[in-house]
Amino acid sequence: MRKFLLASHGTLARGMYDSLRIICGEQPNVDVFCAYVGEEDDISDRVRALLDALSPRDELIVLTDLFGGSVNNEFMRYLHLPNCALVAGMNLALLIELLHHPELAVPELVPMAVELAGGGIRWCNRLQGPAREDEF
Amino acid sequence: MIKLLRIDHRLLHGQVAVNWTASVGADCILIANDGVMGDELRKTTLRLAAPHGVKVVIKNVADSIQSINSGVTDKYKLMIVVETVADAAKLTAGCGSVKSVNLGNVKKRDGTQKFGNSQVYCTPEELQLIRGMIDSGVEVELRQLPNHAKVLAQKLL
Numbered sequence: 001m002r003k004f005l006l007a008s009h010g011t012l013a014r015g016m017y018d019s020l021r022i023i024c025g026e027q028p029n030v031d032v033f034c035a036y037v038g039e040e041d042d043i044s045d046r047v048r049a050l051l052d053a054l055s056p057r058d059e060l061i062v063l064t065d066l067f068g069g070s071v072n073n074e075f076m077r078y079l080h081l082p083n084c085a086l087v088a089g090m091n092l093a094l095l096i097e098l099l100h101h102p103e104l105a106v107p108e109l110v111p112m113a114v115e116l117a118g119g120g121i122r123w124c125n126r127l128q129g130p131a132r133e134d135e136f
Numbered sequence: 137m138i139k140l141l142r143i144d145h146r147l148l149h150g151q152v153a154v155n156w157t158a159s160v161g162a163d164c165i166l167i168a169n170d171g172v173m174g175d176e177l178r179k180t181t182l183r184l185a186a187p188h189g190v191k192v193v194i195k196n197v198a199d200s201i202q203s204i205n206s207g208v209t210d211k212y213k214l215m216i217v218v219e220t221v222a223d224a225a226k227l228t229a230g231c232g233s234v235k236s237v238n239l240g241n242v243k244k245r246d247g248t249q250k251f252g253n254s255q256v257y258c259t260p261e262e263l264q265l266i267r268g269m270i271d272s273g274v275e276v277e278l279r280q281l282p283n284h285a286k287v288l289a290q291k292l293l
Binding site: 022023024025096100116119127135136 | 150151155158164180184193195203208209212283284
């Protein structure tokens with residue numbers, strides 16, 4: 001089974017799930033990891049426990065909030081795991097795209113979703129409107 | 137082929153653009169609405185809301201009916217979005233090929249009542265229009281998202 005983990009400094013990941021739920025409904029295969037909430041200052045053990053608990057029959061796609069941030073850095077240590085993919089720069093478009101294609105294998109799915117989601121970051125004051133086709 | 141007719145006062149937005157389009161496999165979205173026709177900014181915004189690779193056509197309700205009946209939309213997996221119950225009633229009356237209506241979001245207004253456990257608020261006149269559609273053999277169902285359970289409007293009337 002394909003699972004997702006949203007991981008962030010603080011509660012962004014939980015908020016991301018909440019927004020996802022409004023647009024796509026509950027997603028039982030999406031989990032959240034909120035780091036440094038409360039007194040916590042070392043997340044290594046929690047991350048290791050999470051990945052140790054990953055069944056070899058499952059695959060996990062981890063989305064973190066910031067490339068180069070400590071949350072992402074922690075997950076970087078597990079890039080050797082064959083059934084775990086790590087994507088930094090989580091946003092809703094990326095998450096939705098990843099969720100919508102369960103039929104695609106990770107090596108096709110992730111680059112496609114990353115490209116599409118990147119294109120969703122727009123400076124709206126300088127939009128080039130799409131072609132105005134009002135006919136079929 | 138018409139995959140879905142949805143009533144949604146927000147027209148094309150996240151839930152519709154992302155979820156319904158993918159769920160029904162639509163490659164073309166027709167926004168049938170009289171009000172947006174003169175509003176270029178709103179039309180641009182709606183076009184930009186479309187998912188990658190999905191064509192968006194915006195027409196008034198009368199022209200929409202004409203296009204559907206002419207057969208030009210047959211080559212598409214078409215999803216139609218209207219803003220109001222009244223527009224859906226016009227479309228189903230005008231196009232025999234529309235056999236099902238999805239009630240998604242209808243704005244709360246003065247004199248409206250919440251329809252079941254949904255985001256749909258109807259005036260008595262709108263409930264009458266819904267009854268009319270059902271009587272003419274159209275399925276009217278309430279669902280916010282495609283993965284929610286279908287609730288037939290008939291059961292709530």
